[in-house]
Protein backbone atom coordinates (compact mmCIF):
# COMPACT_ATOMS: atom_id res chain seq x y z
CA UNK A 1 0.00 0.00 0.00
CA UNK A 2 2.69 2.43 1.08
CA UNK A 3 4.90 1.31 -1.79
CA UNK A 4 2.11 1.91 -4.28
CA UNK A 5 1.51 5.36 -2.83
CA UNK A 6 5.17 6.33 -3.06
CA UNK A 7 5.39 5.10 -6.65
CA UNK A 8 2.31 7.20 -7.46
CA UNK A 9 3.88 10.13 -5.67
CA UNK A 10 7.10 10.04 -7.72
CA UNK A 11 5.30 9.33 -10.98
CA UNK A 12 2.98 12.32 -10.55
CA UNK A 13 5.67 14.63 -9.14
CA UNK A 14 7.83 14.00 -12.21
CA UNK A 15 4.81 14.61 -14.42
CA UNK A 16 4.99 11.11 -15.90
CA UNK A 17 1.26 11.32 -15.34
CA UNK A 18 -0.12 14.79 -15.73
CA UNK A 19 -0.73 16.21 -12.25
CA UNK A 20 -3.65 18.10 -13.70
CA UNK A 21 -5.46 14.78 -14.05
CA UNK A 22 -3.86 13.01 -11.18
CA UNK A 23 -2.32 15.16 -8.46
CA UNK A 24 0.34 13.63 -6.16
CA UNK A 25 -1.14 11.66 -3.23
CA UNK A 26 0.40 14.04 -0.68
CA UNK A 27 -1.58 16.90 -2.19
CA UNK A 28 -4.76 14.85 -2.18
CA UNK A 29 -4.27 13.97 1.46
CA UNK A 30 -3.45 17.51 2.52
CA UNK A 31 -6.63 18.68 0.79
CA UNK A 32 -8.48 15.92 2.56
CA UNK A 33 -7.07 16.99 5.90
CA UNK A 34 -8.18 20.56 5.24
CA UNK A 35 -11.64 19.43 4.19
CA UNK A 36 -12.04 17.36 7.34
CA UNK A 37 -12.16 20.68 9.18
CA UNK A 38 -14.89 22.11 6.97
CA UNK A 39 -18.59 21.79 7.60
CA UNK A 40 -19.36 21.11 3.91
CA UNK A 41 -17.64 17.74 3.87
CA UNK A 42 -19.47 16.59 6.95
CA UNK A 43 -22.87 17.72 5.75
CA UNK A 44 -22.18 16.05 2.38
CA UNK A 45 -21.23 12.87 4.16
CA UNK A 46 -24.35 13.09 6.33
CA UNK A 47 -26.47 13.54 3.21
CA UNK A 48 -24.95 10.58 1.45
CA UNK A 49 -25.12 8.36 4.53
CA UNK A 50 -28.68 9.56 5.15
CA UNK A 51 -29.70 8.27 1.73
CA UNK A 52 -27.76 5.07 2.36
CA UNK A 53 -29.30 4.39 5.77
CA UNK A 54 -32.88 5.33 5.04
CA UNK A 55 -32.83 3.59 1.66
CA UNK A 56 -31.36 0.43 3.12
CA UNK A 57 -33.83 0.46 6.01
CA UNK A 58 -36.81 0.96 3.72
CA UNK A 59 -35.64 -1.76 1.34
CA UNK A 60 -35.17 -4.07 4.33
CA UNK A 61 -38.63 -3.27 5.68
CA UNK A 62 -40.19 -4.09 2.31
CA UNK A 63 -38.02 -6.95 1.06
CA UNK A 64 -37.70 -9.13 4.16
CA UNK A 65 -41.41 -9.48 5.02
CA UNK A 66 -42.20 -9.89 1.32
CA UNK A 67 -39.44 -12.47 0.95
CA UNK A 68 -40.76 -14.41 3.93
CA UNK A 69 -44.28 -14.49 2.49
CA UNK A 70 -43.14 -15.38 -1.04
CA UNK A 71 -40.59 -17.91 0.20
CA UNK A 72 -43.12 -19.77 2.32
CA UNK A 73 -45.66 -20.14 -0.45
CA UNK A 74 -44.84 -22.22 -3.51
CA UNK A 75 -47.80 -20.71 -5.34
CA UNK A 76 -46.82 -17.09 -4.67
CA UNK A 77 -43.25 -17.85 -5.62
CA UNK A 78 -44.33 -19.30 -8.92
CA UNK A 79 -46.57 -16.30 -9.60
CA UNK A 80 -43.95 -13.71 -8.67
CA UNK A 81 -40.79 -15.37 -10.00
CA UNK A 82 -41.25 -13.94 -13.47
CA UNK A 83 -42.04 -10.32 -12.47
CA UNK A 84 -39.08 -10.41 -10.07
CA UNK A 85 -36.72 -11.77 -12.72
CA UNK A 86 -37.96 -9.08 -15.09
CA UNK A 87 -37.61 -6.11 -12.73
CA UNK A 88 -34.39 -7.17 -11.06
CA UNK A 89 -31.97 -6.67 -13.96
CA UNK A 90 -33.17 -3.12 -14.61
CA UNK A 91 -30.26 -0.90 -13.54
CA UNK A 92 -31.49 1.70 -11.11
CA UNK A 93 -29.77 4.39 -13.19
CA UNK A 94 -32.10 3.65 -16.08
CA UNK A 95 -34.91 4.95 -13.92
CA UNK A 96 -33.26 8.36 -13.39
CA UNK A 97 -35.31 10.30 -15.95
CA UNK A 98 -38.53 8.80 -14.65
CA UNK A 99 -37.62 9.47 -11.04
CA UNK A 100 -36.65 13.08 -11.75
CA UNK A 101 -39.96 13.56 -13.51
CA UNK A 102 -41.87 12.24 -10.54
CA UNK A 103 -39.84 13.36 -7.53
CA UNK A 104 -37.62 16.17 -8.84
CA UNK A 105 -33.94 16.37 -7.96
CA UNK A 106 -34.07 16.20 -4.17
CA UNK A 107 -33.55 13.58 -1.48
CA UNK A 108 -36.67 11.64 -2.47
CA UNK A 109 -35.27 10.77 -5.88
CA UNK A 110 -32.05 9.53 -4.36
CA UNK A 111 -34.02 7.51 -1.83
CA UNK A 112 -36.13 5.90 -4.50
CA UNK A 113 -33.11 4.80 -6.51
CA UNK A 114 -31.39 3.38 -3.45
CA UNK A 115 -34.49 1.50 -2.37
CA UNK A 116 -35.09 0.08 -5.83
CA UNK A 117 -31.54 -1.19 -6.14
CA UNK A 118 -31.35 -2.61 -2.60
CA UNK A 119 -34.65 -4.39 -2.82
CA UNK A 120 -33.51 -7.24 -5.05
CA UNK A 121 -30.52 -8.69 -3.24
CA UNK A 122 -32.50 -8.59 0.01
CA UNK A 123 -35.64 -10.07 -1.53
CA UNK A 124 -33.86 -12.87 -3.35
CA UNK A 125 -31.70 -13.77 -0.36
CA UNK A 126 -34.70 -13.81 1.97
CA UNK A 127 -36.67 -16.04 -0.39
CA UNK A 128 -33.74 -18.47 -0.69
CA UNK A 129 -33.17 -18.42 3.04
CA UNK A 130 -36.79 -19.23 3.80
CA UNK A 131 -36.93 -21.96 1.15
CA UNK A 132 -33.71 -23.51 2.39
CA UNK A 133 -35.23 -24.47 5.75
CA UNK A 134 -34.25 -28.06 6.48
CA UNK A 135 -37.38 -30.23 6.18
CA UNK A 136 -36.12 -32.42 9.03
CA UNK A 137 -35.75 -29.38 11.31
CA UNK A 138 -39.26 -28.37 10.30
CA UNK A 139 -40.65 -31.84 11.02
CA UNK A 140 -38.90 -31.80 14.37
CA UNK A 141 -40.73 -28.62 15.32
CA UNK A 142 -43.97 -30.03 13.95
CA UNK A 143 -43.60 -33.28 15.86
CA UNK A 144 -43.28 -31.30 19.08
CA UNK A 145 -46.54 -29.57 18.30
CA UNK A 146 -45.33 -26.13 17.21
CA UNK A 147 -47.86 -24.24 15.11
CA UNK A 148 -47.23 -22.39 11.87
CA UNK A 149 -46.29 -19.06 13.39
CA UNK A 150 -44.02 -20.60 16.02
CA UNK A 151 -42.25 -22.61 13.36
CA UNK A 152 -41.77 -19.51 11.25
CA UNK A 153 -40.32 -17.49 14.12
CA UNK A 154 -38.30 -20.23 15.82
CA UNK A 155 -37.11 -22.37 12.92
CA UNK A 156 -37.48 -20.72 9.52
CA UNK A 157 -36.28 -17.25 10.44
CA UNK A 158 -33.18 -18.20 12.42
CA UNK A 159 -32.24 -20.48 9.54
CA UNK A 160 -32.75 -17.66 7.03
CA UNK A 161 -30.73 -15.09 8.99
CA UNK A 162 -27.41 -15.98 7.31
CA UNK A 163 -28.96 -15.44 3.89
CA UNK A 164 -30.58 -12.17 4.93
CA UNK A 165 -27.29 -10.99 6.41
CA UNK A 166 -25.54 -11.64 3.11
CA UNK A 167 -28.30 -9.75 1.30
CA UNK A 168 -27.86 -6.88 3.71
CA UNK A 169 -24.11 -6.72 3.17
CA UNK A 170 -24.54 -6.71 -0.61
CA UNK A 171 -27.32 -4.13 -0.41
CA UNK A 172 -25.22 -1.92 1.83
CA UNK A 173 -22.56 -1.45 -0.86
CA UNK A 174 -25.23 -1.13 -3.53
CA UNK A 175 -26.94 1.55 -1.44
CA UNK A 176 -23.77 3.62 -1.15
CA UNK A 177 -23.12 3.25 -4.86
CA UNK A 178 -26.62 4.35 -5.77
CA UNK A 179 -26.67 7.24 -3.30
CA UNK A 180 -23.47 8.65 -4.83
CA UNK A 181 -24.70 7.95 -8.36
CA UNK A 182 -27.93 9.81 -7.70
CA UNK A 183 -25.99 12.76 -6.34
CA UNK A 184 -23.70 12.76 -9.37
CA UNK A 185 -26.36 12.34 -12.01
CA UNK A 186 -29.38 14.07 -10.52
CA UNK A 187 -27.55 16.53 -8.32
CA UNK A 188 -29.14 15.67 -4.98
CA UNK A 189 -27.03 17.05 -2.16
CA UNK A 190 -24.17 14.84 -1.00
CA UNK A 191 -20.62 13.69 -1.75
CA UNK A 192 -21.50 12.79 -5.33
CA UNK A 193 -22.69 16.27 -6.19
CA UNK A 194 -19.64 17.84 -4.59
CA UNK A 195 -17.38 15.59 -6.66
CA UNK A 196 -19.18 16.78 -9.73
CA UNK A 197 -18.85 20.43 -8.72
CA UNK A 198 -15.19 20.01 -7.84
CA UNK A 199 -14.53 18.37 -11.18
CA UNK A 200 -16.28 21.09 -13.15
CA UNK A 201 -14.59 23.83 -11.09
CA UNK A 202 -11.14 22.36 -11.76
CA UNK A 203 -10.58 21.54 -8.08
CA UNK A 204 -8.97 18.22 -9.01
CA UNK A 205 -7.38 17.62 -5.60
CA UNK A 206 -10.71 18.12 -3.83
CA UNK A 207 -12.35 15.76 -6.29
CA UNK A 208 -9.87 13.02 -5.46
CA UNK A 209 -10.11 13.76 -1.74
CA UNK A 210 -13.88 13.22 -1.91
CA UNK A 211 -13.40 10.00 -3.84
CA UNK A 212 -11.09 8.84 -1.07
CA UNK A 213 -13.78 9.73 1.49
CA UNK A 214 -16.32 7.56 -0.35
CA UNK A 215 -13.86 4.70 -0.61
CA UNK A 216 -13.09 4.82 3.11
CA UNK A 217 -16.80 5.09 3.96
CA UNK A 218 -17.64 2.03 1.87
CA UNK A 219 -14.82 0.06 3.44
CA UNK A 220 -15.83 1.10 6.96
CA UNK A 221 -19.49 0.17 6.42
CA UNK A 222 -18.52 -3.16 4.98
CA UNK A 223 -16.26 -4.06 7.87
CA UNK A 224 -18.92 -3.05 10.40
CA UNK A 225 -21.39 -5.36 8.67
CA UNK A 226 -18.87 -8.17 8.43
CA UNK A 227 -18.14 -7.84 12.14
CA UNK A 228 -21.81 -7.90 13.15
CA UNK A 229 -22.36 -10.86 10.85
CA UNK A 230 -19.54 -12.81 12.45
CA UNK A 231 -20.92 -12.14 15.89
CA UNK A 232 -24.56 -12.97 15.15
CA UNK A 233 -23.82 -15.95 12.94
CA UNK A 234 -21.09 -17.58 14.98
CA UNK A 235 -23.00 -20.86 14.62
CA UNK A 236 -23.17 -20.77 10.83
CA UNK A 237 -20.92 -22.88 8.62
CA UNK A 238 -19.45 -19.90 6.75
CA UNK A 239 -18.27 -18.30 9.99
CA UNK A 240 -17.11 -21.59 11.50
CA UNK A 241 -14.96 -22.09 8.41
CA UNK A 242 -13.30 -18.73 9.07
CA UNK A 243 -12.55 -19.81 12.63
CA UNK A 244 -10.92 -22.96 11.32
CA UNK A 245 -8.76 -21.03 8.90
CA UNK A 246 -7.37 -18.94 11.71
CA UNK B 247 -58.56 -51.54 22.60
CA UNK B 248 -54.83 -51.09 22.24
CA UNK B 249 -53.02 -47.86 22.94
CA UNK B 250 -51.83 -47.54 19.37
CA UNK B 251 -53.41 -49.20 16.36
CA UNK B 252 -52.00 -49.19 12.87
CA UNK B 253 -54.67 -50.28 10.46
CA UNK B 254 -54.06 -51.28 6.83
CA UNK B 255 -51.55 -48.48 6.52
CA UNK B 256 -50.21 -47.80 3.01
CA UNK B 257 -48.08 -45.02 1.68
CA UNK B 258 -47.26 -44.36 -1.96
CA UNK B 259 -44.83 -41.54 -2.73
CA UNK B 260 -45.35 -39.65 -5.98
CA UNK B 261 -47.90 -40.31 -8.67
CA UNK B 262 -48.27 -41.96 -12.05
CA UNK B 263 -45.12 -43.50 -13.48
CA UNK B 264 -43.00 -42.18 -10.61
CA UNK B 265 -45.20 -43.72 -7.92
CA UNK B 266 -43.15 -45.54 -5.26
CA UNK B 267 -45.07 -47.68 -2.82
CA UNK B 268 -43.17 -47.50 0.48
CA UNK B 269 -45.38 -49.48 2.84
CA UNK B 270 -48.33 -51.63 2.03
CA UNK B 271 -51.31 -52.52 4.23
CA UNK B 272 -49.48 -52.69 7.53
CA UNK B 273 -51.62 -53.71 10.45
CA UNK B 274 -50.43 -54.09 14.02
CA UNK B 275 -51.21 -52.84 17.50
CA UNK B 276 -49.07 -51.63 20.35
CA UNK B 277 -50.20 -52.05 23.95
CA UNK B 278 -49.62 -49.56 26.72
CA UNK B 279 -46.04 -49.90 28.11
CA UNK B 280 -45.12 -52.26 25.33
CA UNK B 281 -41.74 -52.13 23.60
CA UNK B 282 -42.12 -52.96 19.93
CA UNK B 283 -39.09 -53.22 17.66
CA UNK B 284 -39.47 -52.86 13.92
CA UNK B 285 -36.81 -54.50 11.82
CA UNK B 286 -36.45 -54.79 8.07
CA UNK B 287 -34.07 -54.22 5.16
CA UNK B 288 -33.00 -50.74 4.13
CA UNK B 289 -35.62 -48.92 2.10
CA UNK B 290 -38.50 -51.15 3.21
CA UNK B 291 -40.44 -48.22 4.67
CA UNK B 292 -39.56 -48.15 8.38
CA UNK B 293 -39.04 -44.39 8.46
CA UNK B 294 -42.20 -43.93 6.42
CA UNK B 295 -44.11 -46.01 8.94
CA UNK B 296 -42.82 -43.97 11.89
CA UNK B 297 -43.58 -40.67 10.17
CA UNK B 298 -47.14 -41.80 9.54
CA UNK B 299 -47.52 -42.96 13.14
CA UNK B 300 -46.10 -39.63 14.35
CA UNK B 301 -48.71 -37.71 12.36
CA UNK B 302 -46.07 -36.04 10.19
CA UNK B 303 -47.03 -37.79 6.99
CA UNK B 304 -50.54 -38.46 5.70
CA UNK B 305 -50.90 -42.11 4.66
CA UNK B 306 -52.25 -42.92 1.21
CA UNK B 307 -54.65 -45.39 2.78
CA UNK B 308 -55.39 -46.79 6.20
CA UNK B 309 -55.16 -45.14 9.56
CA UNK B 310 -53.23 -44.71 12.78
CA UNK B 311 -55.33 -44.60 15.93
CA UNK B 312 -54.00 -43.46 19.31
CA UNK B 313 -56.21 -43.99 22.37
CA UNK B 314 -59.18 -44.43 20.08
CA UNK B 315 -58.52 -41.19 18.21
CA UNK B 316 -57.34 -41.07 14.64
CA UNK B 317 -53.93 -39.41 14.31
CA UNK B 318 -54.13 -36.59 11.78
CA UNK B 319 -51.35 -34.39 13.14
CA UNK B 320 -48.55 -34.86 15.67
CA UNK B 321 -50.13 -35.81 19.01
CA UNK B 322 -48.81 -33.99 22.08
CA UNK B 323 -47.96 -37.15 23.97
CA UNK B 324 -45.64 -38.52 21.28
CA UNK B 325 -41.99 -37.80 20.63
CA UNK B 326 -39.97 -38.93 17.63
CA UNK B 327 -36.20 -39.35 17.47
CA UNK B 328 -35.31 -38.80 13.84
CA UNK B 329 -32.93 -40.98 11.88
CA UNK B 330 -31.30 -37.79 10.55
CA UNK B 331 -30.48 -36.66 14.08
CA UNK B 332 -27.90 -34.10 12.94
CA UNK B 333 -30.42 -32.28 10.79
CA UNK B 334 -33.06 -32.36 13.49
CA UNK B 335 -30.88 -30.37 15.89
CA UNK B 336 -30.87 -26.60 15.48
CA UNK B 337 -27.31 -25.37 14.86
CA UNK B 338 -28.01 -21.97 16.42
CA UNK B 339 -28.96 -23.54 19.74
CA UNK B 340 -26.70 -25.13 22.34
CA UNK B 341 -27.32 -28.70 23.44
CA UNK B 342 -29.28 -27.40 26.44
CA UNK B 343 -31.39 -25.07 24.30
CA UNK B 344 -32.05 -27.84 21.80
CA UNK B 345 -33.24 -30.18 24.53
CA UNK B 346 -35.32 -27.47 26.22
CA UNK B 347 -36.84 -26.38 22.89
CA UNK B 348 -39.94 -28.62 22.95
CA UNK B 349 -40.46 -27.82 26.64
CA UNK B 350 -41.23 -24.17 25.90
CA UNK B 351 -44.80 -25.12 25.25
CA UNK B 352 -45.10 -26.95 28.54
CA UNK B 353 -44.42 -23.66 30.34
CA UNK B 354 -42.00 -25.06 32.84
CA UNK B 355 -39.91 -21.90 33.17
CA UNK B 356 -36.64 -22.55 35.02
CA UNK B 357 -37.63 -26.15 35.54
CA UNK B 358 -37.40 -26.67 31.79
CA UNK B 359 -33.69 -25.86 31.70
CA UNK B 360 -33.12 -28.10 34.69
CA UNK B 361 -34.97 -30.96 33.04
CA UNK B 362 -32.91 -30.46 29.90
CA UNK B 363 -29.70 -30.70 31.91
CA UNK B 364 -30.86 -33.85 33.69
CA UNK B 365 -31.68 -35.49 30.37
CA UNK B 366 -28.30 -34.53 28.92
CA UNK B 367 -26.67 -35.91 32.04
CA UNK B 368 -28.49 -39.20 31.60
CA UNK B 369 -27.15 -39.66 28.08
CA UNK B 370 -23.66 -38.87 29.34
CA UNK B 371 -23.40 -35.31 28.02
CA UNK B 372 -23.52 -33.42 31.32
CA UNK B 373 -20.28 -31.65 30.47
CA UNK B 374 -21.46 -30.54 27.05
CA UNK B 375 -24.69 -28.66 27.81
CA UNK B 376 -23.31 -25.40 26.46
CA UNK B 377 -21.79 -26.88 23.32
CA UNK B 378 -23.36 -26.33 19.94
CA UNK B 379 -24.32 -29.44 17.94
CA UNK B 380 -21.55 -28.80 15.43
CA UNK B 381 -19.02 -28.89 18.23
CA UNK B 382 -20.09 -32.46 19.06
CA UNK B 383 -19.32 -35.77 17.35
CA UNK B 384 -22.02 -37.64 15.43
CA UNK B 385 -22.70 -40.02 18.29
CA UNK B 386 -22.91 -37.13 20.75
CA UNK B 387 -25.36 -35.29 18.50
CA UNK B 388 -27.46 -38.41 18.37
CA UNK B 389 -27.51 -38.49 22.15
CA UNK B 390 -28.63 -34.85 22.29
CA UNK B 391 -31.56 -35.79 20.06
CA UNK B 392 -32.36 -38.71 22.37
CA UNK B 393 -32.10 -36.45 25.44
CA UNK B 394 -34.54 -34.05 23.82
CA UNK B 395 -37.12 -36.81 23.41
CA UNK B 396 -36.54 -38.02 26.98
CA UNK B 397 -36.89 -34.56 28.50
CA UNK B 398 -40.18 -34.15 26.71
CA UNK B 399 -41.51 -37.11 28.74
CA UNK B 400 -43.83 -38.51 26.07
CA UNK B 401 -46.10 -41.42 26.75
CA UNK B 402 -45.24 -42.84 23.33
CA UNK B 403 -41.64 -42.72 22.17
CA UNK B 404 -40.86 -43.37 18.51
CA UNK B 405 -37.21 -44.00 17.70
CA UNK B 406 -35.73 -44.35 14.22
CA UNK B 407 -32.41 -46.20 14.43
CA UNK B 408 -31.43 -43.98 17.34
CA UNK B 409 -28.17 -45.76 18.19
CA UNK B 410 -26.76 -46.08 14.69
CA UNK B 411 -23.75 -43.81 15.23
CA UNK B 412 -22.64 -44.60 18.76
CA UNK B 413 -19.96 -47.04 19.88
CA UNK B 414 -20.85 -50.44 21.34
CA UNK B 415 -20.42 -49.43 24.98
CA UNK B 416 -22.46 -46.22 24.68
CA UNK B 417 -25.03 -48.17 22.74
CA UNK B 418 -25.40 -50.70 25.53
CA UNK B 419 -25.70 -47.87 28.07
CA UNK B 420 -28.37 -46.10 26.02
CA UNK B 421 -30.30 -49.34 25.51
CA UNK B 422 -30.40 -49.81 29.25
CA UNK B 423 -31.35 -46.18 29.77
CA UNK B 424 -34.40 -46.58 27.55
CA UNK B 425 -35.37 -49.79 29.31
CA UNK B 426 -35.05 -48.07 32.70
CA UNK B 427 -37.15 -45.21 31.49
CA UNK B 428 -39.90 -47.58 30.53
CA UNK B 429 -39.64 -49.16 33.94
CA UNK B 430 -39.87 -45.78 35.69
CA UNK B 431 -42.44 -43.91 33.57
CA UNK B 432 -44.22 -46.67 31.70
CA UNK B 433 -43.35 -45.23 28.30
CA UNK B 434 -44.55 -47.11 25.25
CA UNK B 435 -41.81 -47.47 22.66
CA UNK B 436 -41.77 -48.17 18.93
CA UNK B 437 -38.16 -48.71 18.01
CA UNK B 438 -36.76 -49.10 14.50
CA UNK B 439 -33.44 -50.88 14.18
CA UNK B 440 -31.29 -52.89 11.78
CA UNK B 441 -29.64 -54.75 14.58
CA UNK B 442 -31.16 -58.15 15.36
CA UNK B 443 -29.45 -58.47 18.75
CA UNK B 444 -30.70 -55.05 19.74
CA UNK B 445 -34.26 -55.88 18.69
CA UNK B 446 -34.26 -59.11 20.69
CA UNK B 447 -32.62 -57.52 23.72
CA UNK B 448 -35.00 -54.54 23.88
CA UNK B 449 -38.30 -55.71 22.50
CA UNK B 450 -41.38 -57.33 23.91
CA UNK B 451 -42.28 -57.97 20.33
CA UNK B 452 -40.43 -57.71 17.04
CA UNK B 453 -42.23 -56.78 13.83
CA UNK B 454 -40.22 -58.05 10.87
CA UNK B 455 -41.01 -56.25 7.62
CA UNK B 456 -40.65 -57.56 4.08
CA UNK B 457 -38.56 -55.91 1.39
CA UNK B 458 -40.03 -52.76 -0.16
CA UNK B 459 -42.88 -52.03 -0.17
CA UNK B 460 -42.92 -53.08 3.46
CA UNK B 461 -45.52 -55.54 4.68
CA UNK B 462 -45.44 -57.49 7.90
CA UNK B 463 -43.47 -60.64 7.31
CA UNK B 464 -43.74 -61.99 10.82
CA UNK B 465 -44.32 -60.85 14.38
CA UNK B 466 -42.01 -62.44 16.93
CA UNK B 467 -42.93 -62.50 20.62
CA UNK B 468 -39.93 -62.06 22.88
CA UNK B 469 -40.58 -63.71 26.20
CA UNK B 470 -37.23 -62.94 27.80
CA UNK B 471 -37.31 -62.30 31.58
CA UNK B 472 -37.30 -58.74 32.98
CA UNK B 473 -35.29 -56.80 33.83
CA UNK B 474 -32.98 -57.40 30.94
CA UNK B 475 -29.27 -57.43 31.50
CA UNK B 476 -26.61 -56.92 28.84
CA UNK B 477 -24.64 -59.97 29.96
CA UNK B 478 -27.15 -62.31 31.62
CA UNK B 479 -29.95 -61.86 29.08
CA UNK B 480 -27.66 -62.31 26.12
CA UNK B 481 -26.25 -65.50 27.66
CA UNK B 482 -29.68 -67.15 27.75
CA UNK B 483 -30.40 -69.99 25.35
CA UNK B 484 -33.74 -68.35 24.58
CA UNK B 485 -31.94 -65.19 23.47
CA UNK B 486 -29.83 -67.17 21.03
CA UNK B 487 -32.87 -69.05 19.78
CA UNK B 488 -34.85 -65.84 19.12
CA UNK B 489 -31.94 -64.17 17.45
CA UNK B 490 -31.35 -67.16 15.18
CA UNK B 491 -35.02 -67.25 14.36
CA UNK B 492 -35.22 -63.57 13.42
CA UNK B 493 -32.02 -63.91 11.47
CA UNK B 494 -33.46 -66.82 9.53
CA UNK B 495 -36.69 -64.96 8.75
CA UNK B 496 -34.70 -62.03 7.41
CA UNK B 497 -32.44 -64.30 5.32
CA UNK B 498 -35.46 -66.06 3.84
CA UNK B 499 -37.03 -62.72 3.07
CA UNK B 500 -33.90 -61.54 1.30
CA UNK B 501 -33.79 -64.71 -0.78
CA UNK B 502 -37.50 -64.61 -1.59
CA UNK B 503 -37.19 -61.94 -4.24
CA UNK B 504 -34.55 -61.50 -6.91
CA UNK B 505 -31.61 -59.69 -5.37
CA UNK B 506 -31.39 -56.01 -6.15
CA UNK B 507 -28.18 -54.00 -5.78
CA UNK B 508 -29.23 -52.45 -2.47
CA UNK B 509 -30.72 -55.62 -1.05
CA UNK B 510 -28.03 -55.94 1.60
CA UNK B 511 -28.71 -52.44 2.91
CA UNK B 512 -26.61 -51.87 5.96
Ligand SMILES: Nc1ncnc2c1ncn2[C@@H]1O[C@H](COP(=O)(O)OP(=O)(O)OP(=O)(O)O)[C@@H](O)[C@H]1O
Pocket residue numbers: 259260266267268287288289290291292293294295329458
Ligand atom coordinates in the same frame (compact mmCIF):
# COMPACT_ATOMS: atom_id res chain seq x y z
N1 LIG C 1 -39.94 -38.21 0.37
C1 LIG C 1 -39.91 -39.29 -0.42
N2 LIG C 1 -40.29 -39.18 -1.72
C2 LIG C 1 -40.29 -40.26 -2.52
N3 LIG C 1 -39.94 -41.49 -2.13
C3 LIG C 1 -39.56 -41.66 -0.86
C4 LIG C 1 -39.52 -40.57 0.06
N4 LIG C 1 -39.11 -41.03 1.26
C5 LIG C 1 -38.89 -42.35 1.08
N5 LIG C 1 -39.17 -42.74 -0.17
C6 LIG C 1 -39.08 -44.12 -0.72
O1 LIG C 1 -39.85 -44.94 0.12
C7 LIG C 1 -39.17 -46.15 0.41
C8 LIG C 1 -39.05 -46.35 1.90
O2 LIG C 1 -38.23 -45.33 2.46
P1 LIG C 1 -37.94 -45.25 4.02
O3 LIG C 1 -37.10 -44.07 4.25
O4 LIG C 1 -39.23 -45.33 4.75
O5 LIG C 1 -37.11 -46.59 4.24
P2 LIG C 1 -36.38 -47.13 5.55
O6 LIG C 1 -36.90 -48.48 5.80
O7 LIG C 1 -36.50 -46.14 6.65
O8 LIG C 1 -34.87 -47.24 5.06
P3 LIG C 1 -33.53 -47.12 5.92
O9 LIG C 1 -33.41 -48.35 6.70
O10 LIG C 1 -32.47 -47.02 4.87
O11 LIG C 1 -33.65 -45.90 6.76
C9 LIG C 1 -37.85 -46.08 -0.32
O12 LIG C 1 -37.96 -46.85 -1.50
C10 LIG C 1 -37.67 -44.66 -0.67
O13 LIG C 1 -37.06 -44.53 -1.93
Ligand SMILES: [Mg+2]
Pocket residue numbers: 292293294329406
Ligand atom coordinates in the same frame (compact mmCIF):
# COMPACT_ATOMS: atom_id res chain seq x y z
MG1 LIG D 1 -35.17 -45.01 7.68
